Amino acid sequence: MGIQRRRKLAYEARMRDLKIMLRKIRRSPTTIAGLVMVFIVIIITVFGEYIAPYPEDAYKIHPERVFRPPSWQHLFGTDEVGRDVLSRVIIGAKVSVTIGLGVVLLSILIGIPLGLIAGYVGGWLEVIIMRITDIFLSIPTIILALAISAMVAPTLENAMFALTIGWWPWYSRLAYGLAKSIKNNDYILIAKSYGAGPLYIVFREILPNILPILAVKATLDIGYAILAEAILGFLGFGVRPPTPEWGTMLSQGKIHMPEKWWLVTFPGAAIFFTVMAFNLLGDGLRDVLDVSEY
Amino acid sequence: MEILRVVNLKKYFPILAGVFNRVVGWVRAVDNISFSVDERTTFAIAGESGCGKTTLAKTIVGIYEPTGGSIYFRGIDITRLKGKKAFEYRRRISIVFQDPISSLNPRKRIIDIVTAPLIIHKVKNVDKAEMATKMLELVGLDETFLYRYPHELSGGQRQRVAIARALILNPELVVLDEPTSALDVSVQAKILQLLKELQEKFKLTYILITHDLSVIKYMADKVAVMYAGKFVELASKDELFNNPLHPYTKALLASIPVITSEEKKYVSKFMTKLPGGEPPRLSNPPPGCRFHPRCPYAINGICNKVEPKLQEISKNHFVACHLYQKLIID
Amino acid sequence: MTLLRIKDLCVHYITVDGVAKVLNEVNLDVNEGESIALVGESGCGKTTVLRTILGILPENARIVKGKIIFKGVNILSLSREEFYKLKGSEFAYIPQEPITALNLFYTIGDQFTDVLLLKGTTKINLLKYLKLKRELYPKLGPEVIKYLKIVKIPEPERVVKSYPFQLSGGMLQRVLIAMAIAKKPSLLLADEPTTALDVITQKEILDLLKSLKRELGISMMYVTHNLGVAKEVSDRIVVMYGGEVIEIASTEELLEQPLHPYTKGLIGAIPKLTITELKPIEGGVIDYYNPPPGCRFHPRCPLATEICKLKRPSLIEVSKGHLIACHRIKG
Numbered sequence: 007m008g009i010q011r012r013r014k015l016a017y018e019a020r021m022r023d024l025k026i027m028l029r030k031i032r033r034s035p036t037t038i039a040g041l042v043m044v045f046i047v048i049i050i051t052v053f054g055e056y057i058a059p060y061p062e063d064a065y066k067i068h069p070e071r072v073f074r075p076p077s078w079q080h081l082f083g084t085d086e087v088g089r090d091v092l093s094r095v096i097i098g099a100k101v102s103v104t105i106g107l108g109v110v111l112l113s114i115l116i117g118i119p120l121g122l123i124a125g126y127v128g129g130w131l132e133v134i135i136m137r138i139t140d141i142f143l144s145i146p147t148i149i150l151a152l153a154i155s156a157m158v159a160p161t162l163e164n165a166m167f168a169l170t171i172g173w174w175p176w177y178s179r180l181a182y183g184l185a186k187s188i189k190n191n192d193y194i195l196i197a198k199s200y201g202a203g204p205l206y207i208v209f210r211e212i213l214p215n216i217l218p219i220l221a222v223k224a225t226l227d228i229g230y231a232i233l234a235e236a237i238l239g240f241l242g243f244g245v246r247p248p249t250p251e252w253g254t255m256l257s258q259g260k261i262h263m264p265e266k267w268w269l270v271t272f273p274g275a276a277i278f279f280t281v282m283a284f285n286l287l288g289d290g291l292r293d294v295l296d297v298s299e300y
Numbered sequence: 301m302e303i304l305r306v307v308n309l310k311k312y313f314p315i316l317a318g319v320f321n322r323v324v325g326w327v328r329a330v331d332n333i334s335f336s337v338d339e340r341t342t343f344a345i346a347g348e349s350g351c352g353k354t355t356l357a358k359t360i361v362g363i364y365e366p367t368g369g370s371i372y373f374r375g376i377d378i379t380r381l382k383g384k385k386a387f388e389y390r391r392r393i394s395i396v397f398q399d400p401i402s403s404l405n406p407r408k409r410i411i412d413i414v415t416a417p418l419i420i421h422k423v424k425n426v427d428k429a430e431m432a433t434k435m436l437e438l439v440g441l442d443e444t445f446l447y448r449y450p451h452e453l454s455g456g457q458r459q460r461v462a463i464a465r466a467l468i469l470n471p472e473l474v475v476l477d478e479p480t481s482a483l484d485v486s487v488q489a490k491i492l493q494l495l496k497e498l499q500e501k502f503k504l505t506y507i508l509i510t511h512d513l514s515v516i517k518y519m520a521d522k523v524a525v526m527y528a529g530k531f532v533e534l535a536s537k538d539e540l541f542n543n544p545l546h547p548y549t550k551a552l553l554a555s556i557p558v559i560t561s562e563e564k565k566y567v568s569k570f571m572t573k574l575p576g577g578e579p580p581r582l583s584n585p586p587p588g589c590r591f592h593p594r595c596p597y598a599i600n601g602i603c604n605k606v607e608p609k610l611q612e613i614s615k616n617h618f619v620a621c622h623l624y625q626k627l628i629i630d
Numbered sequence: 631m632t633l634l635r636i637k638d639l640c641v642h643y644i645t646v647d648g649v650a651k652v653l654n655e656v657n658l659d660v661n662e663g664e665s666i667a668l669v670g671e672s673g674c675g676k677t678t679v680l681r682t683i684l685g686i687l688p689e690n691a692r693i694v695k696g697k698i699i700f701k702g703v704n705i706l707s708l709s710r711e712e713f714y715k716l717k718g719s720e721f722a723y724i725p726q727e728p729i730t731a732l733n734l735f736y737t738i739g740d741q742f743t744d745v746l747l748l749k750g751t752t753k754i755n756l757l758k759y760l761k762l763k764r765e766l767y768p769k770l771g772p773e774v775i776k777y778l779k780i781v782k783i784p785e786p787e788r789v790v791k792s793y794p795f796q797l798s799g800g801m802l803q804r805v806l807i808a809m810a811i812a813k814k815p816s817l818l819l820a821d822e823p824t825t826a827l828d829v830i831t832q833k834e835i836l837d838l839l840k841s842l843k844r845e846l847g848i849s850m851m852y853v854t855h856n857l858g859v860a861k862e863v864s865d866r867i868v869v870m871y872g873g874e875v876i877e878i879a880s881t882e883e884l885l886e887q888p889l890h891p892y893t894k895g896l897i898g899a900i901p902k903l904t905i906t907e908l909k910p911i912e913g914g915v916i917d918y919y920n921p922p923p924g925c926r927f928h929p930r931c932p933l934a935t936e937i938c939k940l941k942r943p944s945l946i947e948v949s950k951g952h953l954i955a956c957h958r959i960k961g
Contacts, residue, residue, distance in 0.1 A: 015443060015444065015446060016446075016447050019409070019448065029646075192397045193403055195358065195397075198363050199362055200394070201362070201390035201420065201421075210419075215405070215406070215407050349828060484671040484855065485855065485899050486895065486899045486910055487671075489899035489900075489909070489911070493908060511828065512901070514900070518908055552830065555829045555830045555832065555833035556829060557836065557859045557861065558861075559861055559897065559900065559902070574833060
């Protein structure tokens with residue numbers, strides 16, 4: 007059969023799958039909302055400096071225009087040192103979203119392979135990996151992240167690292183459960199009968215089965231990781247001012263409540279919007295990908 | 301020429317209990333099985349669910365390691381091989397399972413499913429799509445199936461894919477574990493016909509495992525009847541169907557719901573009183589002959605105490621039953 | 631006397647991929663005291679027919695047309711209340727998988743007594759139920775044992791105290807049959823109850839059903855894909871293909887002298903114990919979203935001609951009691 011024909015068939019098949027997925031998405035308004043919202047968040051994160059009206063306010067202070075309420079020049083008002091709140095919210099997205107994405111990505115890279123191997127191979131490996139997983143699971147993620155953040159320098163990377171340490175075991179547990187439940191399916195046994203080793207089976211037979219649930223969980227988690235990061239910031243850990251960050255903006259603004267409400271409301275709304283965005287998308291993905299758990 | 305010889309094969313599974321997972325018993329799924337298969341023939345194992353036949357199939361193809369005994373493939377004991385040598389033999393024996401749904405990875409496209417063995421055995425210099433198309437053609441599926449997912453296919457089509465995959469490395473021996481039981485009658489007929497054609501074409505040897513004796517009548521050359529982990533009768537197909545000896549074999553034949561009057565006449569020869577009861581648990585089989593609690597002809601004192609051995613009663617016809625052993629002694 | 635008459639029944643399923651026009655004007659009768667087998671391969675609609683009678687169709691099913699007349703009443707036109715009352719007292723159902731039909735947390739005796747207590751009742755409040763149960767339980771005990779003995783369950787006293795997971799598939803199926811006949815139904819509906827059982831147990835259950843039919847004169851509709859099983863339990867066989875009834879005849883006549891090309895093909899495709907020949911039926915399964923025009927079997931029929939592609943053949947009686955829907959075979 008010609009290469010041409012083969013390429014055409016492959017292309018047609020992928021188009022068909024895409025069409026089905028789009029049809030499912032179209033049917034769910036919440037998914038569309040989630041997609042749009044996440045898109046907005048990503049655009050703001052990536053192009054923040056070009057969108058923000060006063061990008062220099064990330065660091066520069068303007069004592070002449072402190073505590074201005076929302077107006078046409080400053081849609082979200084100005085803060086206690088005169089910085090434009092809208093710009094700081096926009097640029098603050100960079101910190102929060104980057105950490106959120108980073109935490110989830112790292113947790114997947116660490117937790118998934120460990121969980122899959124523990125689940126499929128079993129034996130001592132299973133015991134060691136899962137006991138370590140259990141230990142980390144028993145400590146509340148935020149508390150662990152706080153403890154670690156207190157010990158290290160307040161940089162973005164360290165905040166990400168602190169959260170990841172408490173986050174990865176959830177992915178390990180997820181992968182473990184799944185690997186265990188499908189490892190006796192016939193298609194796995196057939197691979198075994200051909201002499202396939204555990205690495206092939208885990209990464210080329212089991213892993214594709216975990217992707218739908220993983221996609222849903224990861225998407226939902228990005229929202230929660232961003233929230234966790236904001237909590238760290240609010241409590242004074244993680245990145246430190248003057249770097250714009252939603253959590254720190256909340257904690258610095260709260261003493262001025264309720265008169266200067268705009269200092270707290272807009273960063274809070276940003277957190278809400280972002281977490282909601284990933285939540286809706288994650289839920290929508292669950293329906294689209296037909297995944298009934300997690 | 302003999303291609304496979306199984307000698308005293310055993311596969312036991314430990315039963316664990318207690319906090320420390322102590323071994324409290326064994327499930328004797330395959331308990332001392334021996335047989336040989338000539339190349340290009342079909343050896344059928346007849347048995348019902350729970351008799352250990354699937355475990356036997358999985359042990360032959362290397363999914364399970366035997367607890368005891370040996371499997372000789374063209375004279376080499378493949379159960380004693382390790383590492384690279386063992387790996388080489390894996391491509392010479394393949395298996396097709398009963399359930400078309402769970403035999404195919406639901407997240408992979410057909411082309412990847414069929415060519416997976418090529419990847420496992422690192423076969424180089426071969427065009428994946430080319431090979432996949434060729435194999436699918438052999439089983440009667442056209443190239444539009446290449447990029448589909450299993451859930452888009454019917455049961456019969458999935459089984460064809462499973463067969464295509466089983467043949468892609470040119471095996472010499474194919475184990476078929478209830479290959480058509482999950483399929484409709486008309487689909488089953490086509491798959492069985494296909495299997496016969498492929499056997500001719502590629503000089504294959506089949507080990508066919510099924511509970512359906514009519515399918516065995518159509519496909520097999522030699523038949524073994526399995527009950528509770530053991531072979532109770534072993535004979536050529538014609539001999540078994542013309543002259544079944546073991547009470548369990550007769551009961552099986554008598555129970556088949558047949559359609560035509562010739563078949564009705566045929567099965568009515570065998571047994572009027574059915575065994576009753578259920579097949580025993582493999583973890584706690586009855587003492588002596590495992591069939592004795594259900595056997596209408598059981599002799600008290602012998603059948604419930606002494607395990608009968610598989611013995612040759614007439615030429616190439618083996619039975620494990622005290623009724624016949626008595627005859628020999630007499 | 632006709633007990634059940636299904637007239638021109640059309641049932642469609644609404645799915646993401648469109649409308650599956652499964653049942654296409656199904657017509658069949660069950661007479662009093664007779665047992666009919668509804669035979670066909672998977673997807674032919676036989677289970678849909680059963681579910682329509684029992685009112686257990688899934689949410690996306692639509693009864694587009696037709697009547698089901700039971701003892702003179704069209705049950706499809708009854709209110710939910712009336713239908714449940716009728717179902718409870720007149721129909722009994724034996725499902726395919728015994729273990730999923732029973733509650734694992736209650737003993738067999740407990741569940742059986744509930745059946746005897748509640749048959750026909752559609753509404754009962756909790757207090758009334760508990761009171762009734764306490765009163766009648768001791769009296770119903772012997773009833774339960776009686777029915778368990780009828781289905782030849784060994785040691786019924788022990789079984790009454792057992793939980794479903796402690797019993798084997800064959801035993802559970804007998805329990806379900808006992809529960810079904812304890813309701814003294816007018817019509818017994820069975821959905822391939824022996825599929826999950828091994829061959830020898832299957833024969834025992836089939837023998838049991840045959841003897842019950844003889845002794846109690848029960849009317850039965852038995853759905854199965856296995857012609858051999860149908861032969862064991864039925865007086866008449868109704869053959870379905872692609873959502874249509876294509877042949878009806880007495881069991882003996884259908885198997886000895888099948889007329890419809892599909893029936894003949896089906897019989898030819900079954901492996902037999904006495905001959906070593908197998909003739910598969912050509913072609914593939916029907917697409918209910920775009921069913922073939924005219925006779926639904928025509929794409930696979932060796933005898934198909936022009937009229938078969940255009941006009942749907944109706945069920946005609948070609949000899950006494952033998953009906954067939956085919957343009958090419960006239961008896």
